[in-house]
Amino acid sequence: MRLVVARCSVTYEGRLAAHLPEAIRLIMVKADGCVAIHADGGAYKPLNWMNAPNTMVEHADRWEVFNPKGERLLITMHEVLSDESVALGVDPGLVKDGVELHLQVILAEKPWVLEEGLNLMRREYPTDLGPVDLMCTDRYGALVAVEIKRRGELDSVEQLTRYLDRLNLDPRLRPVRGILAAQAITPQARLLAEARQIDTVEVDYDGLREAESTELRLF
Amino acid sequence: MRLVVARCSVTYEGRLAAHLPEAIRLIMVKADGCVAIHADGGAYKPLNWMNAPNTMVEHADRWEVFNPKGERLLITMHEVLSDESVALGVDPGLVKDGVELHLQVILAEKPWVLEEGLNLMRREYPTDLGPVDLMCTDRYGALVAVEIKRRGELDSVEQLTRYLDRLNLDPRLRPVRGILAAQAITPQARLLAEARQIDTVEVDYDGLREAESTELRLF
DNA sequence: GTGTATATCTCGGGG
DNA sequence: CCCCGAGGTATACAC
Secondary structure (H helix, E strand, C coil): CEEEEEEEEEEEECCCEEEEEEEEEEEEECCCCCEEEECCCCCCCCCEEECCCCEEEECCCEEEEECCCCCEEEEEEEEEEEEEECCCCCCCCCEEECCHHHHHHHHHHCHHHCCCCCEEEEEEEEEECEEEEEEEECCCCCEEEEEEEEEECHHHHHHHHHHHHHHCCCCCCCCEEEEEEEEEECHHHHHHHHHCCCEEEECCHHHHHHHHHHHHHHC | CEEEEEEEEEEEECCCEEEEEEEEEEEEECCCCCEEEECCCCCCCCCEEECCCCEEEECCCEEEEECCCCCEEEEEEEEEEEEEECCCCCCCCCEEECCHHHHHHHHHHCHHHCCCCCEEEEEEEEEECEEEEEEEECCCCCEEEEEEEEEECHHHHHHHHHHHHHHCCCCCCCCEEEEEEEEEECHHHHHHHHHCCCEEEECCHHHHHHHHHHHHHHC
8 A cells, every 4th residue: 555645636537527726635545556535534535536447657747547437537746745655465354243134134034023924935035126125925825025224215115116016017926015124214215105005114123133142042 | 644554453333343353454543533444455445434523542552432423443453563643734625516416506597408498496396205306387387397317317217206296196286297307318217207207308418517608708 | 403315425246 | 247235325405
């Protein structure tokens, strides 16, 4: 990784046009070639950047970075204050726990917490618009598509609606109804779901996880 | 801005739990207090981070970063290889051109480029599912909801459909039709829009901007 | 503050 | 390769 502190101005031309007036900034060049220009604030997002793969041409007074899509980043160097390189090696990577997948696994084991009599048929049931999180049958044997989210918002209802439209085109499946399950559901999403006859269920993730570990302790 | 290169391991506990095994990384601390841990690859996004506002406590062998939401970032320092600070000053900030807002402003001034006789009634017209970009009247006085995008894709059609459904529930407004305006519209979006009687218009942003600056020069 | 939409979103998975 | 969905999304903007 190369770290350059410089008084510079920057122009980006690509998906939009953007310009940075002259100021002192940190320019980070990673081993994969990606370039990021950081100010001393504004969360972790750089002011300007160019991801790999790209080509960098270093002139005396400016850097030009191109990528295959025709985007272009031009850094004009007015004064280089420092320029250091350090070898970091390959990173072993990030281990995560507690994302949507976890909630899906728990609900796949106990779909009846969403509705009495609900039974799992299959997880990640494929449609040609993407997979339904849980495909279940209800107490009467009818099909129910369940979409699981951490937060249920308008987009979630749209997504489930698309799946339902698709599934209900198939006479062997029809009728399929939907349930949106999330730890929290916005009133607007609830409104839209209701208008489309989609049920909404708020799920207590922490409670379920607790119950799960209690069962593990019992056996 | 402070730049520390260190062999470290990291734990985050907050909206999820995440862990980074021991490796050499760059730790960036900005003037606003935000902390970002970078590997030598993977675009501009850090492996782990904690945005401002937060509190950092620096112990001999570890850094603890907390934020008011109860999230926690723990950096265990196994070996500090370098630790430098540099003053960057306040950044004048990024100037952008070509995002959706600009297109919206231009089209609000000249809605008739979308359709002859179109007249602006109101920008950001509210519905209970979100705001319509432009609410217009057509040459016959009927209402037209315009959704503006840089790129018109399936989601854009869904979004406009949602608004139209909502607006057409109101007998004082009905009937309201829709126009999707974008610099480019995918064939799939065009197809879906057509199936829903929604008009699509591709807009020449550069041409409009050019026309706008010409007018400015004339007056 | 809440809620919605945008983003040069980034990133990863599946066809 | 593109498409789609998730994200500790972050960020801006309107109400």
